[in-house]
Amino acid sequence: MIRRLLNTTVFRLSLVYALLFSLVAGAAMASIYWVAAGQIREQTDARLQLQSDLLINITKTYGSLQALQDAIQTRNEEHDDRAEPHFYVYALTTNTKLPFTKKLTAEYVSEDGRRVFGTLMFSDVLDIVNLDVEVKRDAYARVIITRLQGGAQLLVAADMSEQNTLLLKLYNSMWLAVGLMFLLAVLGGWLMGYGVLRRIDSIRQTAGEIINGDLSQRMVVTRRNDEFDRLSLVLNSMLQRIENLMKATREVTDNLAHDLRNPLNRLRNRLDTSRFQSMDVEHFQQLRQDALQDVDDLIKTFNALLSIAQAESGVHRDDWTSIQLDQLINDLGELYEAVAEEDGIRFSHTAQPGLVLQANKHLIAQVITNLLDNAVKYTPKDGLIQLQAEQQQSHIVITVSDTGPGIPPEERERVFKRFVRLDNARSTPGNGLGLSLVKAVADLHGAQVELADNQPGLKVILRFLA
Structure with missing residues (x-):
């Protein structure tokens, strides 16, 4: 010691x-x-x-x-x-x-x-x-x-x-005082070193327990608010983040295994059918088309997971450019206006002229596309979908609203997790990753995502710093 x-x-x-x-x-x-x-x-x-x-x-x-x-x-x-x-x-x-x-x-x-x-x-x-x-x-x-x-x-x-x-006494007293000051300084250093060593031992012990797999352990934080407490707070925040990521990874793994099992089983059954059963050309073509659709669904799922992982890791941060947001909104609006019209859904889009956003254009377009896909998917016939972009004080706000079934308030936080699908959405195609990607891209850009009631329907609001 x-x-x-x-x-x-x-x-x-x-x-x-x-x-x-x-x-x-x-x-x-x-x-x-x-x-x-x-x-x-x-x-x-x-x-x-x-x-x-x-x-x-x-x-x-x-x-x-x-x-x-x-x-x-x-x-x-x-x-x-x-x-x-x-x-x-x-x-x-x-x-x-x-x-x-x-x-x-x-x-x-x-x-x-x-x-x-x-x-x-x-x-x-x-x-x-x-x-x-x-x-x-x-x-x-x-x-x-x-x-x-x-x-x-x-x-x-x-x-x-x-x-x-008198001078000799003064001389001796001075050197005695210097010696005492030096000894007191050494003693103070000894005591401070002992206190620091105790704090470091506490951190090391906690780190050892974390290394052994107990991610619930946290560094001790006292009321002194010294540099060790501030370091412990930062480490505790990091550990909490790591624990959340590990928990999310386990959830993703479980959900991925569960959600991929059905399409893989369907694909295997179709391949077995084509292998052991004789069928005409038309039936075989349909079987092949269904198998390709299952493969495409799997690829979409993995692509969505990859996009979420890249957004969360900040891979695309260096690809930011100045986006003419009004032009992007108008382009996507024209595209989805035709899609909505085919399903008998009314569609409108407006964008304030001259809006410029510093962001990754591909990711922003993908976010808006995901929101519009969901809106088209859940909005009934004769319903209304609206896409808007405007500047409100120091924020640029993008809003996608529909008149579908909406999301209950108690479920609005949970739907941002991977593979989460509500009961009324299980009968529709999808993998439960759309809103997860929206949240990841918003976090990458320092934006806020809000799910609000459109009365009826859902309103998704994205707020970016101008």
Whole structure:
């Protein structure tokens, strides 16, 4: 489990982000440290300059270096009386041949010519100035040297042990904070990886059950609405679609076996009759004609199934063109007007001029033909069939209506399934695939199919986006 957790992408990404965040945080804290250290140095330098100015003012007031020397001695003695280490150390040299600066390397020189020195041990400072005072000899000192008139030099040094201790604590605290942030990030990555691994295990377990044949299984969807839930919803929709297709395939197989059995049996019986019975030429010709009709019916059934399968798979999607729908309606209307007239049925067709539809022309013509075939088949003598095409707002609407028996409202969804034939249609020729093809082609084109009551009869409405 731990090995799998360490190998998860979430944990690895968390580790990378933890490293990057720690580096950025370390850089930010290092900047804070250097700013704080610089601020402390500036404040210390300001205090050293103030101490130097106070002593220099004594020289200016009394006009002699001896007064300055006495003031320095007094200050050093005052520190000795306190029985505590000196914070400031003062020294004055009038020996211009061996000034302090010959033994020290300046950190920088101020605008008024004062030399500032850092990172010096107090013991080194005392050796340079030859003083014996109580100080923290192992502490660092910050020194400012001011050159006076006549070549004399005034040295003022400050104990930096407290400031350095503060900076050290700040330094340690910063790195401790960076380390804690890194550990917390790793722990967070561990926990997130564990949560992701649990979700993936759940999906994998469900997928395994589906692979074993249980298509009713679905991915678990929580209330978090995270990416796993959204993925699970998509997978569940896909699984539902697959289950419906498998169920439809089983139904089609069952219906196909049932509906093909009768014509195949009739064909076999006719062939047996022609084989074992003697008959005249006229009888044989009729038998052959009936056998060919059975074969044609079988071919029509398979062609219809193939057309439905192609429409559902989107094979013809690349064959879309701009169809002059009004011209197509008029052509089909003229053709079926003659067919309806032979059966004593009235027929009318109208199409709004200039209608253009982006679609597969062959499939649209086949859909309208199927609907008109059904209308002619079920409309009684002296009935009326109407074919219309018009634009209604953002839709192009094709309507085929008849005055036949119609379809009950409770059956209007079921008739779109393959091989479904209502009781009043079983005595008429057909295979129950016409409306299935209409629905498949409509879905391919993103259209809506509606079956409505024509009072009397049936009205089929197709709505395409203009």
